[in-house]
Amino acid sequence: MSSRGAILGTVGGSLPVVSLVTCVLLLLVVFQLWRTWWRLRHIPGPFPASITNFQRARWVTTKRAHLILQDMHEKYGEVVRIGPNTVAFSNPEAIPTVYTARTGFPKSAFYATLQAYAPKGGNLQAIFNTQDDDMHKRLKTPIAPLFTPANVPSFEGRVDEVLECLREKLDEKFIENSEVFNLGQWLQFFAFDVMGTLTFSKRYGFLETGKDVGGMLGTIVDFMRSSAPLTQIPWLDWALRKNRIGDAFQRRFGVQASLGILGFVGRAIKEKQGTMSNGEYKDTGDKYGRGKDFLTRYIELQQNDPEVPPWAVTAWTFSNVIAGSDSVGSLMRTTMFNLLVYPHTLEKLYDELRSANLSHPFPKYSEVRNLPYLDACVQEGIRMHPPFALPFERVVPKGGVTILEHYLPAGTAVGGSPYVVNRHKGMFGEDAEFWRPERWLEKDEMHKRKLEQAVLTFGAGRRICLGRHVGILEIKKLIPFLILNYDIRIVDPEKFELENSWFFFQRGLYARIQKRAKDAGNQS
Numbered sequence: 058m059s060s061r062g063a064i065l066g067t068v069g070g071s072l073p074v075v076s077l078v079t080c081v082l083l084l085l086v087v088f089q090l091w092r093t094w095w096r097l098r099h100i101p102g103p104f105p106a107s108i109t110n111f112q113r114a115r116w117v118t119t120k121r122a123h124l125i126l127q128d129m130h131e132k133y134g135e136v137v138r139i140g141p142n143t144v145a146f147s148n149p150e151a152i153p154t155v156y157t158a159r160t161g162f163p164k165s166a167f168y169a170t171l172q173a174y175a176p177k178g179g180n181l182q183a184i185f186n187t188q189d190d191d192m193h194k195r196l197k198t199p200i201a202p203l204f205t206p207a208n209v210p211s212f213e214g215r216v217d218e219v220l221e222c223l224r225e226k227l228d229e230k231f232i233e234n235s236e237v238f239n240l241g242q243w244l245q246f247f248a249f250d251v252m253g254t255l256t257f258s259k260r261y262g263f264l265e266t267g268k269d270v271g272g273m274l275g276t277i278v279d280f281m282r283s284s285a286p287l288t289q290i291p292w293l294d295w296a297l298r299k300n301r302i303g304d305a306f307q308r309r310f311g312v313q314a315s316l317g318i319l320g321f322v323g324r325a326i327k328e329k330q331g332t333m334s335n336g337e338y339k340d341t342g343d344k345y346g347r348g349k350d351f352l353t354r355y356i357e358l359q360q361n362d363p364e365v366p367p368w369a370v371t372a373w374t375f376s377n378v379i380a381g382s383d384s385v386g387s388l389m390r391t392t393m394f395n396l397l398v399y400p401h402t403l404e405k406l407y408d409e410l411r412s413a414n415l416s417h418p419f420p421k422y423s424e425v426r427n428l429p430y431l432d433a434c435v436q437e438g439i440r441m442h443p444p445f446a447l448p449f450e451r452v453v454p455k456g457g458v459t460i461l462e463h464y465l466p467a468g469t470a471v472g473g474s475p476y477v478v479n480r481h482k483g484m485f486g487e488d489a490e491f492w493r494p495e496r497w498l499e500k501d502e503m504h505k506r507k508l509e510q511a512v513l514t515f516g517a518g519r520r521i522c523l524g525r526h527v528g529i530l531e532i533k534k535l536i537p538f539l540i541l542n543y544d545i546r547i548v549d550p551e552k553f554e555l556e557n558s559w560f561f562f563q564r565g566l567y568a569r570i571q572k573r574a575k576d577a578g579n580q581s
């Protein structure tokens with residue numbers, strides 16, 4: 058008898074061996090599941106979430122993860138286990154603990170899934186998606202001064218240029234015949250063309266053509282739709298997309314949308330570097346008093362500082378395109394939608410704007426930035442519909458942390474969904490689900506600051522949105538312009554639809570517009 062046969066013989070043939078191996082494997086699986094469950098067993102949540110991430114990935118595929126998460130908090134409390142190693146909170150009191158101003162509480166692997174991949178260079182780290190604190194500092198420090206409240210008004214002339222284009226198109230296409238049109242889409246075109254102008258000195262052409270030129274908007278939707286479920290199971294992203302074989306497959310079948318955006322950014326950089334090196338580009342300013350665009354400033358920063366890696370220009374520009382266009386468009390739509398659906402708030406805002414003696418047709422930022430009711434409407438829009446709406450995950454550092462009386466060991470991923478946190482009734486009131494700009498004005502300035510700090514739409518702490526002042530400038534320029542110049546009526550508000558694919562997309566804000574009488578824009 059061979060030695061193998063002898064071994065089999067000792068356990069009575071091959072079948073029992075197979076059974077034994079199966080039993081051992083099963084025991085190992087059970088042990089592993091038990092260990093996984095055990096680690097955060099003190100955090101309440103649905104049982105499947107304590108042993109697998111597939112449940113929360115499934116929530117994301119429904120495109121209504123924000124509502125499911127809200128239900129989970131309703132059922133299990135303010136701190137809920139949503140994955141084997143992941144915990145979500147709903148009370149804004151946890152914000153300063155999780156989103157600290159110092160390093161050491163890094164972003165989780167959620168963000169790696171949002172990094173574009175190239176087989177030669179690996180993942181492209183951008184400011185908003187890098188998990189590495191040092192890399193973040195290297196990327197952010199050189200460009201942060203461009204985004205300060207003091208510098209942001211230098212971009213105003215470029216916004217006026219795009220407002221002019223929007224005005225022309227609205228007047229030309231939709232005034233005469235009272236046509237019903239997709240106002241939401243035009244606001245998105247506006248937001249993208251503003252970011253194109255701010256970044257490249259060029260509109261993408263959305264407003265000119267009334268179309269998604271080059272399919273860029275669709276590309277972003279595709280990228281987010283394919284990435285959003287994977288943010289919940291990052292190793293799957295790595296296995297499917299972030300390796301040479303997966304990448305080749307994605308390229309072959311044209312499903313890696315981030316490459317389309319990167320390709321666009323790459324071409325724009327090359328073109329600009331060309332015009333800068335052959336002396337064609339002159340920063341002379343123009344009738345709008347515009348200064349240099351972002352890309353020119355990025356290229357100069359990179360050229361003047363040997364510490365800055367050459368690929369930083371792509372990373373910075375990619376951030377502008379991905380983080381700074383759809384987000385602003387979303388907030389514009391939310392604010393307009395709610396003003397139209399709650400006409401008494403629109404009237405109140407109209408009265409404030411008329412009394413303010415604003416420049417016509419485009420109010421100056423200095424004239425509108427501190428108008429109280431306009432500010433309340435913008436803050437309420439920011440609160441109601443955060444353009445990024447899955448929990449912003451961070452990794453608990455060594456020593457663990459306690460949030461809302463729950464201890465989380467080191468290595469736990471923890472985050473708040475801005476949609477859920479922004480609707481916390483204890484902070485924002487029993488009517489937190491509803492549009493009510495007055496909540497920002499009814500107490501003193503300290504209360505207003507407290508509410509602002511409780512809103513998670515821009516993130517918080519060290520990784521708070523760098524471009525928020527740019528976005529607010531755009532919104533505070535656009536809304537008064539629209540309201541003072543046009544009488545806008547919403548059509549079929551129930552056609553307004555939401556899709557949460559990490560980017561919180563909106564569709565179908567239909568309206569009719571008419572021009573207001575010339576003297577209606579100003580009371581004085």
Ligand code: HEM
Pocket residue numbers: 184185186197376377380381382384385388443444445449450513514515516517519520521522523524525527528529
């Ligand atoms: C006004 C609408 C905007 C909203 C709601 C928004 C929201 C956000 C959020 C939530 C984050 C941080 C996410 C996290 O913690 O994971 C973020 C980061 C960032 N945003 Fe925005 N954003 C907006 C506009 C912009 C604009 C206009 C720009 C650029 C011009 C921009 C550039 C950035 C950058 C560079 C970061 C990374 C900051 C860092 O990690 O240090 N954003 N944004």
